[in-house]
Amino acid sequence: MTSIPKPAQVLQQRTGATIISGPWPSYAGFRDLPERDRCVLYGSAKAYREALELQGLVMSESYDEFIKRVTAELEI
Template identity: 55%
Template sequence: MIKTNLNHPAGLRPSARVVAGPWPNYTNCRNLPERDRWEIYSLAKAGRMALEDRGIVMDEAYDQFIKRVCTELDL
């Protein structure tokens, strides 16, 4: 779900959009070889960066995102 940020919290551009989820779940990749799981991890980070570069703001903090993806991928 993408919603327009009407309150413009500090640090956000007025045109920023906040993504409230749902987030992709990576647990189905947990049984892949470790090398493949690291590849999925890199793709997840690149995907998030691409969204942020377009002005999308996630309501899941970056540290929480990294922790969640690492847990789901068993890294």
């Protein structure tokens, strides 16, 4: 009997929601910008994610994972 491997993370999908696999996009290329600019990008990243979620899209990366990744990539 062959068992089917279980996914590492089970995603809860809202009816009709599209799940976006991530992480996406990467902000690592901006880490050399001045801190003020990196902070503006951080705010933009959060606003962009919120806009996608308001349209019904679901990110595979949790919000906490997203924040941790973006702040690490921007070194803030």
